[in-house]
Amino acid sequence: MNQSSLAFVRAVFREYYAKARLQAPPAIETREFGFLQFGEKSIIRHLSFSNIEQVRKFAAENGPASISYSTAYYRYPDRQPMVAKEPYRFDLAFDIDADHIPTKCKRQHDFWFCQICDVRGPGVRKKCPVCHSEVVLAKFVCPECMNAAKEHVRNLIDILEGELGLRMQQVQISFSGRRGFHVRIFDEEVGGLTSEERREIVDYILLKEIEPRRHGFAFEQRGGKRVLASGPAVREGAISRRIVQVVKRYLEAVEKKALAMPSFLRPSGALLKEGEVVWENLGLRTYDEIRQLIECANEYAGVSLDPMVTCDDARLLRMP
Ligand SMILES: [Zn+2]
Ligand SMILES: [Zn+2]
Structure with missing residues (x-):
């Protein structure tokens, strides 16, 4: 953008913020705010406001491209460096990016x-x-990518609510400003989690580091060959059920050639029969390959997340 068109969009946004109704985050006085100016790459950070009206006024004066605020609650949100802010609580936040979902489009x-x-x-x-x-x-x-991202948001909410038992009254879903969505949970219960604990939640959602033996996967020797003989049963719990669901949808897409055949699959027959996975036909040889299958399937049909956003204590996310 040249200088005169920059000045023009800033003026448009100043006018917009002059009348905008912004939604205040919980405990606004504890948040660090950031403003991205048009034509600039870095955001102005370390600002703090005691009410939403002050935020609106600041935006009406500066005409920013976007406003963001911290997932952290700080004692001193405007202090620098970061440690001097003294964070004491965090929203649980997730970033779902259409970019990372391997849609066929x-x-x-x-x-x-x-x-x-x-x-x-x-x-x-x-x-x-x-x-x-x-x-x-x-x-x-494209719209197909965005639909996949929405589907992943729904899957994420199902896990948080159905499996982790989080109350979802205080959830905010917003466009991330890139190619997907931010899901932010303002909840007393999750506010005290450390970044390590949030990392564990991410691993749980992403079906990472699964121990295949605990979910019904077993190899057998057949005619001198090591063959995967069984997989998880849906009744064996939430994780097993999720593994079966995502693997099924992933294999359906592979069979329809919507996805390329991954290198760890060496099919020796139909991958699915009457809607069920035929584990012995997949040609998986090691527990590592099983983990690979689960992670790829989850990325396609479960929840594809950027773990950094959930675990980074200093993150600012856009206001809706
Ligand atoms: Zn697309
Ligand atoms: Zn080349």
């Missing part, structure tokens, strides 16, 4: 480009097939 609207060989191709990949150097990715978001 990505093959249509994303492409990669190798600057060394000057070749390009559709979809997402890490390395150039010719020279094996890192490629540049051009990523876009």
Whole structure:
């Protein structure tokens, strides 16, 4: 944007904030605020306000592109450095980004480009097939991507409410300003969690570090070959049920060729029969491959999260 168009959008946003009704976060006086100015990359941070009217006035004077505030509650929100702010509580916040969900539309609207060989191709990949150097990715978001992100938000809410028993009266879902959503829970119960405890919740949601043996996975020797003979049963609890659900949906997408066949699957027959997973046909050889399958399936059909946003104590997230 050139200087005159920058001045123009700032004026438009000043006018917008002059009349805007902003929603105050709980305990507004304990939050650090940040303002992103048009035409600038970094945000103005370390600001604090005692009520929402002050925030609105500041925005009406400056015409920011966005306003964000901390997930932390601080004793001294405007002090620097960060430790001097003395955080004492945190919202539980999640970031669901359509970018990370491997929807099949990505093959249509994303492409990669190798600057060394000057070749390009559709979809997402890490390395150039010719020279094996890192490629540049051009990523876009379409309604199908956003629908997948919404579905993941619903799945996340189901886990938080249904499995972790969190009361969802105080949940805020907002557009993240990038390509997805922020889910923020203002709740007494979760406010005191440490970043380590929040990391554990993230791992639980992402089905990370699953111990396959505890969920019914078992290998057998058949004709001199190690074969996965069984998988989880839905009745064995919330995690087993979730594993079965996401793996089913993932394998359906692989069968329909909406997703590429991953390297850890070596099918020796139908992946699904009458809607059920045929574990012995998947060709999985190790517990590590089982974990890989579960994590890929969860990323596609469960909840794809950026763990950083949940565990970073100093994070500012946009106001809705
Ligand atoms: Zn190349
Ligand atoms: Zn898309």
